[in-house]
Amino acid sequence: MIKNTFFNIILISATTFISKAQEHNVSAGYQKPTDPQVLQSLETWQDLKFGLFMHWGTYSQWGIVESWSLCPEDEGWTQRNPEHGETYYDYVKNYEHLQKTFNPVDFNPKKWADAAKAAGMKYVVFTTKHHDGFAMFDTKESDYKITSPNTPFSKNPKADVTKEIFSTFRDEGFKIGAYFSKPDWHTEYYWWPYFPPKDRNVNYDPLKYPDRWEKYKAFTYNQINELTSNYGKVDILWLDGGWVRPFKTIDQNVEWQRTIQVEQDIDMDKIGRMARRNQPGIIVVDRTVPGDWENYVTPEQAIPEHPLDIPWESCITMGNSFSYVPNDHYKPTKKIVETLVKIISRGGNYLLNIAPGPHGDFDQAAYDRLQELSSWIAINESAIFATRAIAPYHDGDYYYTRSKDYKTVNVFHLSEDNDYQQPETFQFTIPENFPIKEVKILGFEGKVKWKKNNNTLTINTPKMDTKYSSVIQLTSK
Template sequence: MGVVESWSICPEDEGWTQRRGPYADSYNNYVQHYTDLQKTFNPVRFDPSKWAAAAKDAGMKYVVFTTKHHDGFCMFDTKQTDYKITSAACPFSSNPRSNVAKQVFDTFRQQGFMIGAYFSKPDWHSNDYWWSYFPPKDRNVDYDPARYPQRWQAFKDYTYKQIEELMTGYGRMDVLWLDGGWVRPLSTVNPSIDWQRGIRYDQDVDMPKIAAMARSKQPGLIVVDRSVPGEYENYTTPEQQVPEHPMDDPWETCMTMGNSWSYVPNDHYKSTTQLVQLLGEDRIPRRKLPAQYRALPEGDFSDTAYLRLKEIGAWIKTNGEGIYGSHPIRPYSSESVYLTQSKDSSAVYAFFLSSGREVVLPAEITIDRFTPAAGSKLTMLGSNQKFKWKMDGKKMVILVPKALQGKTVGEHAVAFKIG
C-alpha cells in the first residue's frame, strides 16, 4: 500500500495519517480494506538468517522486532486474537516460518544478538480499546474507562496476557520496548507537549504489574515504556534525530534508513555517508540504533538496504573501536570533529567527518577546547601513517603529513586515536 503502518486508520488530520488509494474517500471502507490485508499478506521471501547475517556483518549488536503495532495485527502466534499472521485467514499461516517473531528472535539470538520485542500498548483492532459502540475520534481509547471499567479491565488483561506470551514463549529477552505513550496514567500527562494534550482519559494499564511479571520471566530485562518518564522508561528514545545537546540518561535514536517507517515504493534512502556520520556525531554514545530496516511486501529487504549494511560494516570494521562501549567527553564536538572516549578512558577518538563520501584531509585539523594528556600518541585508525599534534592556546591541532594533505584517506569519516 505504501502508507505508514497503522496511522492511516487513525482519524487524525496529520501528515502521517493521510489515507491513499482507491478507498481513501470513505473512512469505514478504508479501514475494512486495511483490515482485509491480512487475507493477502504472504511474505514468501522472508528469511531471517539473511537478515541476521547482514546485520551482523554491519556490526550491529541487538535487534528490536515489531511484534504488534497500533493497528493490532500480531506478528507472533498470540492466543488472544485471530488478527495475526498465524491465523488461517492469512496465506502465510501455512508457511513453516509463519510465527515470524519467533523466527526472528531465535535466528538473531543464535548469531549472538541481544533481543528486543517491540509491542504497542494501544490496539486499534481491539473492541476493548476502540469499542465499536463509539466511532474512534483520535489515537486514544474511544470511551471513558472510568465509566466502563469492565471493558477497560478486559483490555488490560488482554495486554498483560500478550506481553506474558512474549516473555514466556519466545526465548531469552533483553528489551521490552513498549510504544504508544498516550496509553498512560492521566497523572503523567504533560500538557506542555502538544500530542499529550489530546489525552482525555486515564489509560492506566498497570505498568508495575506488567513490568514485575516480565522481569520475573526475564531477569535483567530492560523496559522501555516510551515517553512515560519514571521507573519503566529505562532509556529514552528520540525519534528521527540525534540529540543536539548531551543527555544524562541512556538513550537510543529511533531513525529510519529511508523517509518512511514502513515500506514505500521507491523510497529515498539515506546515503551510507549520512548513516555513518550519525555514528560519528553520537555525542553521548550510550545506545544507538542508526537506522530502522523494514521489509518489502514479499518479506525481504531492498537491495539498497543490503548495500547500506555492507558499506556500514566495512567502515565499522576499521573504526568501530571508537564507537562500541564509548562514553562522553567534552567538548563533544568542534566544527567537523566529534569526540568519544573508550570505556576505560585510556583513549579519545576524534571523528573527522567529510563533506561528501570521500574523506580528504586538510593540512591541519583543529579541536577547540580540548587538551590531550601529556605524551599522547596520535594515530589514524586503519593507517600506519604517523601523525603529530600541537597545542595552540586551548586548541589541539592535528598536523597532517604532507604526503596525505589533500588526499583521499577513507570514506564517510575517519577516526584519530589519541592516547
C-alpha cells in the same frame, strides 16, 4: 523543545521530514532504575551503540505508513488512498482484509542478520505488534495475527516471524528487543465498535466502563506475558503508544499529550514486574511516560543537540518512512556514518530502521548501504563500541568519544562535502587533562606526525583513501 530532568535540550532533525505522529519527546523526570540487574543491562546496552529497527506488517502490501491511516485524525500521516476504500469504514475493512493476502515468501532473517552484523549492528528491535493490532507473533489472545489460518503465510514453517527473527539474531550474538504497541486499534476492548473512534485514544471512558477496560488491561498483560515467556531471552521490552498512560503523567507542554482526555492506566507496575519475572534484568522502555518503566529515553527522527546524562537512543529511518514504501529514498552511507558519530559523541545509541517489504525482504538499496557501512565500521570499531562521551564532545568538524577506562580518546572528523574530504592538517582541542602518549589514524599503518601546543593537537594528514569520516585515536601515557 524537549524537557529533561536536568536541562532543556533542542533536537536537531536527522531527516528532512518528521511526522508529528511519530515525534516523541524526552520525558521530564527520568528515574534511574534501582535493580542491579537492570543497571547492568543498561550498561551493556550502552556499549552496543548501533541497532537495527524493523517496522513490518500487513501494511507493507499497500506501501503506506504503518497503522496510522486507520486513525481518524485529520493529519498528513493519516491520509487514506481512495483506491483502498471510499469511506472510512470501507477503508478499515479493506485494511483488515490485508491479513488474507499477506504471504512474505522471501522472508529470510538470516540474510538480515548477516547484513546487519557485518555493518556493526549489535541489537535488534522488531515490531511484534503495531497500533493496528496485527500480531507478528503467535498470540493466543487474538486471531488477527500472522499465524492465523486467515493469513496465507501461516502455512509456512517460519510463520511465527517474531520467533524466527529473535532466534536467528540471537544466534548471531545480537541483543533482542520486542517492540509492542500499548494501544490496539483492532480489539473491541480498546476501540469498542459501539462508538466510532475519534482519534488515536481509547474511544470510550475507561472510568465509566471499567469492566471493558479491565479486559483490555488483561489482553495487554497476556500478550506481553506471551512475548516475554515463549520467545527465548528478550533483552528489551520497547513499548510504544505513549497516550496509553496514567492521566496524571500527561505533560501539558507536549501538544499530542494534550489530546488525551481520559484515564488510560494499564497498570505498568503489574506488567513490568511480570516482564522482570519472566526476563530478569530486562530493560523496559515505556516511551514518554516518566517513572520506573522508562529505563531509557527515545528521541525519534532526531538527535539531541547536546549530550544527555541519562541513557538514550535515537530511532531514525534509513529511508523516509518507518514502514516499507516503494522507491523510498534511502540516506547515503555518509549520512548514516555522520548520524552515528553525532549520536555516540553525545552518549546515545543509534537505532536505524529498515522496513521489509510485502514479500519479506529489504530493498537492495538497504543492503548496499549496510555493505558500504561494513568496511568503515571494520576499520573504526574500536572508536565506536563500548565508548562513552567526553568533553568537548563536539568542536567544529570534530566529534569525541572515549574508552570506558579513559585511556583512549577517539576524535572523528566529518566534512560537509557530498564526498568526504580530509583536511591538509587535522587540528583540534585535546580533552582536558588527557596526557597523550601515542597518536594513530585508524586504517593508516604508517607513523603519524603530530605536535601538541597547549591544548591543541595538529596532525599532518597522511595520504590515504578514506570514506565518510577519519578517526584519530589518542592513547594516554
